[in-house]
Amino acid sequence: MRYAHEVGKVRAAEQALMARLPEGALMQRAAAGLASTCARLLPRVYGARVVLLVGGGDNGGDALYAGARLARRGAVVEAVLAGSKVHGPGLEALRSAGGRVLDGSGQNAERAVETADLVIDGLTGIGGTGALREPHASLARCTEYAEGVVVACDVPSGVDAGSGRVDGVAVRADVTVTFGTYKPGLLIDPGAAHCGVVELVDIGLGADLPDPDVVAPWAEDLRVPRPAPESDKYRRGVVGIVAGGERYTGAAMLCVGGAVRGGAGMVRFASSPHPVELVRQRWPEAVATVIEPAPDAPAKVGRVQAWVVGPGLGTDRKAETLVEAVLRTDLPVLVDADGLTVLARRRDLLRRDAPTVLTPHAGELARLLGPGTTRELIEARRLEHVRRAAAELSATVLLKGSTTLVAEEDRPVRVNPTGTSWLATAGTGDVLSGLAGALLAAGMPAIDAATAAAYLHGLAARLAAAGPPGPDGPDLGRQAPISALDVVTALPEAFRTLG
Numbered sequence: 378m379r380y381a382h383e384v385g386k387v388r389a390a391e392q393a394l395m396a397r398l399p400e401g402a403l404m405q406r407a408a409a410g411l412a413s414t415c416a417r418l419l420p421r422v423y424g425a426r427v428v429l430l431v432g433g434g435d436n437g438g439d440a441l442y443a444g445a446r447l448a449r450r451g452a453v454v455e456a457v458l459a460g461s462k463v464h465g466p467g468l469e470a471l472r473s474a475g476g477r478v479l480d481g482s483g484q485n486a487e488r489a490v491e492t493a494d495l496v497i498d499g500l501t502g503i504g505g506t507g508a509l510r511e512p513h514a515s516l517a518r519c520t521e522y523a524e525g526v527v528v529a530c531d532v533p534s535g536v537d538a539g540s541g542r543v544d545g546v547a548v549r550a551d552v553t554v555t556f557g558t559y560k561p562g563l564l565i566d567p568g569a570a571h572c573g574v575v576e577l578v579d580i581g582l583g584a585d586l587p588d589p590d591v592v593a594p595w596a597e598d599l600r601v602p603r604p605a606p607e608s609d610k611y612r613r614g615v616v617g618i619v620a621g622g623e624r625y626t627g628a629a630m631l632c633v634g635g636a637v638r639g640g641a642g643m644v645r646f647a648s649s650p651h652p653v654e655l656v657r658q659r660w661p662e663a664v665a666t667v668i669e670p671a672p673d674a675p676a677k678v679g680r681v682q683a684w685v686v687g688p689g690l691g692t693d694r695k696a697e698t699l700v701e702a703v704l705r706t707d708l709p710v711l712v713d714a715d716g717l718t719v720l721a722r723r724r725d726l727l728r729r730d731a732p733t734v735l736t737p738h739a740g741e742l743a744r745l746l747g748p749g750t751t752r753e754l755i756e757a758r759r760l761e762h763v764r765r766a767a768a769e770l771s772a773t774v775l776l777k778g779s780t781t782l783v784a785e786e787d788r789p790v791r792v793n794p795t796g797t798s799w800l801a802t803a804g805t806g807d808v809l810s811g812l813a814g815a816l817l818a819a820g821m822p823a824i825d826a827a828t829a830a831a832y833l834h835g836l837a838a839r840l841a842a843a844g845p846p847g848p849d850g851p852d853l854g855r856q857a858p859i860s861a862l863d864v865v866t867a868l869p870e871a872f873r874t875l876g
């Protein structure tokens with residue numbers, strides 16, 4: 378896992394460590410890490426033109442000390458000072474190493490940024506709050522036109538380190554060198570999209586850091602169940618899917634596809650006659666049953682270990698009866714799509730003992746959380762809202778979108794590291810709910826099933842978008858449009874990459 382800590386915890390750990398170290402030692406560790414990454418990014422340090430964007434806090438201090446180290450190795454280092462304050466000892470170190478200060482206003486600074494071989498962004502770090510003020514905002518904006526490499530010190534300036542929120546302008550870095558631990562805003566969009574490659578520099582905070590607030594899993598953290606020699610289809614897990622209606626049949630097909638290719642021992646599909654007929658034709662592996670919208674509907678489907686309810690179900694009274702019937706069982710239930718719209722007016726159905734997983738996109742979550750919450754607000758502050766949803770709805774909440782988050786009360790929020798913008802196409806969410814349902818039925822705890830499903834789904838989409846692999850494997854840098862069915866088809870390959 379990659380671990381991220383909120384800003385207050387980073388500061389507390391830094392204080393504790395600093396109390397045991399000589400003054401300035403921590404900053405020197407940070408600056409050394411930053412300078413060594415910059416040196417690696419330059420073809421040659423000697424003679425390279427480096428511009429530092431320096432804010433008035435310690436983030437600017439880091440940049441100045443790193444600049445001094447590069448200047449001592451022969452780089453031509455110029456600092457643009459933003460605002461009235463500056464880290465005095467850092468500036469002194471830069472000057473002593475031969476670096477110089479540029480006039481920070483207007484075209485002079487802009488031209489220097491645009492033509493430098495490397496720009497270090499030290500405007501704001503974990504101390505940045507709200508939208509960047511001037512001249513910081515203009516300096517951040519001109520990094521967009523930089524011909525050289527842009528390296529953010531700790532956090533791209535303009536990104537809120539704690540949440541990933543961006544109000545106004547923020548630096549778009551090629552590389553972000555962060556110190557001690559990841560910050561949530563480096564992993565969550567829109568902030569994550571500003572970071573480029575994130576490098577973590579160990580400054581010795583480890584022992585002083587408490588449990589993380591946010592984690593991002595690696596493939597080896599997922600622990601997806603594998604069939605053993607003694608496995609049979611029932612032990613592998615039977616997932617029941619209540620989805621689709623006379624009008625919306627595609628959602629049902631895609632959800633069943635996600636479950637079949639997601640490793641379910643068996644998929645039991647239950648719906649009205651038309652989708653049942655279509656599923657029988659397209660997915661003969663599934664056992665499809667026609668059900669009436671009645672409280673005893675789940676019992677008529679046969680034994681399952683977990684349910685998925687909602688995709689393409691509609692939101693009328695009949696749909697509500699089915700959502701209610703499924704949630705009244707004592708099994709794990711995943712509610713998606715139309716099922717979530719029903720839940721928004723029937724939050725009482727969430728009072729249950731068995732695990733409940735909700736998989737909303739931002740619009741659906743806004744409906745679930747009620748008046749005062751909008752899709753835009755949720756997209757801008759994803760972490761805060763997914764946490765709030767998990768607490769208020771007493772459920773495991775998987776919030777979809779450009780960064781998918783999974784939250785359960787009193788646990789670190791999981792950030793999904795896979796995915797591609799090509800996933801933003803109709804029907805891919807239905808594939809995800811079927812896949813997550815299969816993993817729930819296999820017995821995975823709700824938060825792990827949701828995390829693994831998001832990971833595999835995002836990876837399958839990347840593999841599908843990259844097309845057939847070349848001699849060196851899939852070229853994830855060259856992607857093309859995909860359909861939701863392409864994601865279903867690529868799921869086995871995604872499982873294979875887990876080893």
Ligand SMILES: NC(=O)C1=CN([C@@H]2O[C@H](COP(=O)(O)OP(=O)(O)OC[C@H]3O[C@@H](n4cnc5c(N)ncnc54)[C@H](OP(=O)(O)O)[C@@H]3O)[C@@H](O)[C@H]2O)[C@@H](O)CC1
Pocket residue numbers: 388391392395403404405407408432433434435436437439462500501502503504505506507508509510511513530531532556580
């Ligand atoms: N603690 C440690 O031991 C270690 C810390 N380390 C480093 O210190 C960094 C944290 O330093 P920090 O606390 O000084 O805050 P920092 O990120 O420089 O920001 C404050 C400055 O930004 C300004 N500013 C704020 N918002 C703004 C806005 N919207 N628009 C414009 N300006 C804005 C604010 O101005 P003010 O509001 O005070 O006028 C003030 O000048 C951390 O990220 C890491 O790099 C490492 O060396 C490891 C050891």
Ligand SMILES: Nc1ncnc2c1ncn2[C@@H]1O[C@H](COP(=O)(O)OP(=O)(O)O)[C@@H](O)[C@H]1O
Pocket residue numbers: 714738776777778779780781796797798799800801802803804805806807808809834
């Ligand atoms: N900009 C984006 N970047 C990456 N993934 C995205 C983006 N937008 C949406 N997604 C993903 O695409 C899927 C869309 O799901 P959903 O909104 O439920 O669509 P549908 O209801 O049509 O199936 C989700 O897995 C979501 O995380």
Ligand SMILES: [K+]
Pocket residue numbers: 436498499500501502529530531532533534
């Ligand atoms: K910065």
